Amino acid sequence: MSIRITCEHCGTRPLEEYVYGEVLDVPATIADPAERNLDRAFNHTNPEGPVPEAWFHLYGCRRWITIVRDTATDRIVD
C-alpha cells in the first residue's frame, strides 16, 4: 500500500501525486550567520521520528500543504 497523504483541498490521495519539500531547521544554537548559511545549504536534521514537512500537490490542487510524518514508520501523524 502506498503512503497516502491527506490534502486539505483534495482529500486523501496517494503520495505519488505530491512532491516532497523539506522544512529546513537550522538550530538556534548556531548563531554565526555564515555558519547558519552553511548549515542551511548542506546539513539535514534527518530525524527518525515525527517531522513536519511540506508537500506540493502537483497532480492535484497545486498548492503546498504541511503535514507531520513519522519517518520511522511512514505514518502521517498530523
Add this chain to the structure above:
Amino acid sequence: MNEFLERKVRLTWGEQKPTYDVVIIGGGGHGLSTAYHLATRHGITNVAVLERKYIGGGNSGRNTTVIRSNYGVPESIRFYQRSVELYQRLEEETDRWIMHKQKGILWTVHTEAGLRQERARSFINQANGVNTEFLTPEEITEIAPEIDLNVGGGKYPVLGASYQAAASTARHDRVNWALAEGAMRHGVDVLQRTEVIDLIRDGDRVVGVRTNHGDISAPVVVSAVGGHVTRIMDMAGLRIPIRTHPLQAFVTNHYERKFDPIASSLDLGFYVSQTARGEMLAGAHIDQQPSYSYRSGHHFLSSIAHNIQMFLPFMRDLRILRQWTGICDMSPDYTPIMGRTPVDGLLITTGWGTWGFKAIPAGGEAMAELIATGRTPELIAPFSLDRFRNDRTLADRSSSGTH
C-alpha cells in the same frame, strides 16, 4: 575434505571486551572491510566491529551488487577503480567464493543530452585510466541483442551507450562473510546484536562507546553505519550533510536463458542484471521522501516494470518474485564522506547512498590506512567532511537516485 567444505565460511564470534584499540560501529561491508584491512595490512587486531542486528543485514545485504568505476569526476573514478581492482582479487585473497563475475555494464541513453553526457563520461574515464567505451546502437545489439533499440515503439530510441567491460557483480552476503571471516581469523571481535546507545566523551574527545552490553573504551571510534549514521553523529553533537532515502529493488522468477551484461537506461531510470540463479534483478531511483522505513510500494513496481518491458521485451513474460527496500545515506553531491570529523577520536565513512557496495574493498582499505598511519590516504582526501565548508564539493550524478 572436499574443496567446497574447505572453502566454507567459518565465522567465530567474539565476546565483548572492555577495551579495544579500534571500535568500528556497523557490521556492514564498510565496517567489516575496515576491520579486515586493519588486521591483514597493518597488524591491528585488537578491534571490535559492533553490529546492531546481524552482519550484512542492512544495505550491504540489500543492494543490487554492481561493481564498476565509470564515474564522472576524476577523484571518484580513481577511487572506484581501485575498488574494482581489489574486487577482482578478493576471492583469491580471502580464499572464499564471493561469486565475482565480470559482466560489463551498458548505460544506454535515449536523448541527445544523454548522448553527450555518456560520450563525455567515456572520455573522462579513459583520461583517468578506466576503459569506458562509447557504443553505437549496433554495437549495443552485439552485446545485448535482447534490448529493443526502438524503445516504446520509437518513443525512446536507444541512441548509444557508455560501456565498461570490466564491470562485474558479486554475491553481497558472501562479500560480507568473507571479510568478516578474514578479520575474525586475525582476532577481530565481530559482535552482533550489539547496539551503540551513546558515545563516551572525555572533554572534546570520543574515548569509547556505550553499548547494550556495557561500555567499551577505545582511542579510535569509526562510524561505518549505513542508514542510521545521523543517530551516531547526533551523539557526537555533529550535524552532517546526509538525508536518508529508501531505494527499492525487485527480482523476477528465473529467465531460462543467459543475459550477460548489466543493462541500464539512464533516461528511463532503471538497471537490470541477471543473478546467479537466473533471476532478473532490477533497481531504480530512490524514493523522494526521506524515510527510515523499509516499506516497499506498488507504485515503484508498476512504473519500473512498465519501463523495463519496453526496453527488454522478454521481461514481459517474467513475474516479480520479491521486492525489498534499503535505506540510503544520500550526500548532497552524491560522493562519499570519509575521514576525520571535527570531534577527535571519531572517524566517519558515510554518504554511501546508492553506491556503497562497489566501494567496500577500497573504502575499507583507505579507512584502515587512515587509522593505522594517522594520515589521510591521498585516494580519499577529496572525500573529507570539510569539503562542504571549503567549497570543494564533488558533484557527480553517476549512481542511481542521482538523476
